[in-house]
Amino acid sequence: MISARFAGRLGSFDLDVAFEAPGRGVTALFGPSGCGKTSVLRCMAGLTRLPGGRLEVNGQIWQEGRKITPPHRRAVGYVFQEASLFAHLSVRENLRYGMKRARGPLRIGEAEVVGLLGIEALFSRPTAALSGGERQRVAIGRALLSQPELLLMDEPLSALDRISREEILPYLERLHATLEMPILFVSHDISEVERLADRLVLMEAGKVRAEGPLAQLLADPSLPLIHRPDLAAVIEGEVIAVDPAYGLSEIAVPGGVITVPGALGPAGTRRRLRIPASDVSLGRRAPLDTTILNALPATILDAAPDPDGHLTTVRLALGPAGNGALLLSRVSRKSWDRLGFAPGDRIVARLKATALAGRGRPAETAPERKMTDVPD
Numbered sequence: 001m002i003s004a005r006f007a008g009r010l011g012s013f014d015l016d017v018a019f020e021a022p023g024r025g026v027t028a029l030f031g032p033s034g035c036g037k038t039s040v041l042r043c044m045a046g047l048t049r050l051p052g053g054r055l056e057v058n059g060q061i062w063q064e065g066r067k068i069t070p071p072h073r074r075a076v077g078y079v080f081q082e083a084s085l086f087a088h089l090s091v092r093e094n095l096r097y098g099m100k101r102a103r104g105p106l107r108i109g110e111a112e113v114v115g116l117l118g119i120e121a122l123f124s125r126p127t128a129a130l131s132g133g134e135r136q137r138v139a140i141g142r143a144l145l146s147q148p149e150l151l152l153m154d155e156p157l158s159a160l161d162r163i164s165r166e167e168i169l170p171y172l173e174r175l176h177a178t179l180e181m182p183i184l185f186v187s188h189d190i191s192e193v194e195r196l197a198d199r200l201v202l203m204e205a206g207k208v209r210a211e212g213p214l215a216q217l218l219a220d221p222s223l224p225l226i227h228r229p230d231l232a233a234v235i236e237g238e239v240i241a242v243d244p245a246y247g248l249s250e251i252a253v254p255g256g257v258i259t260v261p262g263a264l265g266p267a268g269t270r271r272r273l274r275i276p277a278s279d280v281s282l283g284r285r286a287p288l289d290t291t292i293l294n295a296l297p298a299t300i301l302d303a304a305p306d307p308d309g310h311l312t313t314v315r316l317a318l319g320p321a322g323n324g325a326l327l328l329s330r331v332s333r334k335s336w337d338r339l340g341f342a343p344g345d346r347i348v349a350r351l352k353a354t355a356l357a358g359r360g361r362p363a364e365t366a367p368e369r370k371m372t373d374v375p376d
């Protein structure tokens with residue numbers, strides 16, 4: 001468990017934040033440029049000292065007002081935007097440097113780090129011969145081998161091109177699924193946050209505007225995130241069946257089962273789905289003649305027009321009882337008015353399965369089961 005509060009002045013900037021984060025999983029600090037995200041991470045690492053603060057990490061007090069544990073006495077791993085590897089050392093020597101800096105008891109071994117980040121093949125290379133994504137993986141490995149109690153990542157992907165970013169994201173997802181360690185992740189790219197974070201701390205002008213579970217905050221009608229053009233719901237579920245012939249997987253989510261393209265791993269694998277609001281349409285009943293595979297019973301929670309007034313954003317709860325996962329739909333205000341839906345209405349949400357392609361994320365493995373093995 002992490003409990004953080006930092007208040008004070010940095011030049012002409014006022015920082016006044018307080019938030020909590022669980023002792024495991026990824027908490028994203030998200031907000032516009034200059035809102036104070038890096039300053040919070042620096043306070044957590046002890047690099048910036050604000051006398052009005054308190055920091056507790058898994059039962060250890062690292063700051064209590066002016067009593068501040070210096071950075072070198074904190075078991076913190078820090079990964080920066082640009083991987084700062086030692087140029088004169090090989091990859092393996094860089095990793096060994098991390099091990100020498102180990103503060104706390106052994107939590108993660110070299111073999112596990114190397115396996116998780118896929119860096120064995122890079123071992124003997126000089127760091128100058130690495131791509132941006134490879135450098136960042138080595139930097140993360142070095143940080144992990146210092147046996148941190150807490151891993152801080154400040155925009156670790158923002159210096160990478162889109163392809164390298166896509167390459168490295170699955171490694172970060174694996175870290176998230178495997179490590180028993182809290183990760184504080186700073187980003188101003190919501191798509192990274194949607195893929196990696198469990199919790200969100202939304203910052204604005206040096207303050208915490210809101211904090212809570214990711215899926216809830218992404219869909220909170222009182223927050224500005226609801227108005228973004230690429231609005232999407234993030235839903236966690238479990239693979240229950242795979243149909244290799246059609247290349248489809250069935251994912252059980254709270255309140256329903258969603259069919260998704262791709263063989264998304266053996267039954268039991270946890271997956272995260274990102275479902276764009278623009279790919280969800282609404283109807284009174286299940287469509288008869290359509291190519292749409294997913295027609296899910298749901299209940300309308302509420303609806304609000306977008307700022308320009310042409311679109312309506314609808315929040316839905318999946319399932320016949322209307323208590324399942326939160327789904328979002330963005331429809332034209334004209335069709336919303338024409339259909340005359342209202343909060344509390346039971347409707348059918350239609351999702352285009354292709355809209356979900358490749359957006360799962362692996363977790364624990366479980367024995368393989370095919371769709372054909374699942375009883376009707």
Ligand SMILES: Nc1ncnc2c1ncn2[C@@H]1O[C@H](COP(=O)(O)OP(=O)(O)OP(=O)(O)O)[C@@H](O)[C@H]1O
Nearest residue numbers: 010011012013032033034035036037038039040188
């Ligand atoms: N040591 C300092 N002295 C003076 N001003 C500072 C100091 N540290 C941070 N600031 C100011 O605090 C504000 C917040 O900076 P910070 O880097 O924390 O924001 P950020 O949200 O991480 O921004 P970005 O997303 O652009 O990296 C900025 O206006 C910055 O200039």
